[in-house]
Amino acid sequence: MTTRTTTVLLECSRASEEERITFPEVVAALAAAGVERYHTDLVRAETTYYFPDGMTERVEFRPYALPPAMDFAAEGVESAVRAIQAGTIRYGGFCERVLRAGCAGWTVSILGRRVVYYGRSGDSHTEWFPGAR
Template identity: 40%
Template sequence: MDIKIINTYYIKMINEYSLLSLAGKITFPEVVKKLSEIGTERYIIDLVGLKKLYYGSNDHTYIGPFDFDAPKVAQKFNAEEIKKAITDSQQNKINYQTFLHRAIAAGCTHYEVFITGKKAIYFGRDGSQHIELFPSTK
């Protein structure tokens, strides 16, 4: 398999945005904007394996650790609770780490953000999912 590794600047920026987001210093819309500006099409956050995977518009990929002290993911997926956590995050009622804890408690094993498709999909252990369009596309 031929994986194209991206340049060190791209990796540095991805890691910086991840840290800033986890520290509550930038919001999800800001992360999406910054990632788009450096050519990211989509990314996956694995809440079980604690990995982050980024895919660039030129087919470059980056896989790195997701430095988050995650509890065990709940067995049952609860799309309604995922939606509530998303809404609270969008209204700046909670920070990213609180959002992650609530998503994990609601059974989210991973989520994928489609920057060019303007949506995020949250997945459970059994393939259950919740699709959330970016606010400007609703």
């Protein structure tokens, strides 16, 4: 892992948290840095980035005050995704909404061009990147 790659990961995490960057910009920067997928765990307040050679890098972020709701509501997650895509909410509001919808985390597959959101009981909802299907 190069220092430059670590810097990109830290900057993407900070910029997301500070709402200075959009999801498409994050994906583009991570893809350019060689990331093939990443997993964000809202409960542990960390994101793990995965590289094709098996290397990983973990970045912690500020934890959210509320835990994910017990029941997973895919329609609530989908509604939050549509709202952030439309620009009516930013990243912090998005995270709060998906937590209230029972989302405990997500896996972004840059290679597979999709995000899988999951709840506490293993329920999940898949969102394809725009234009991926």
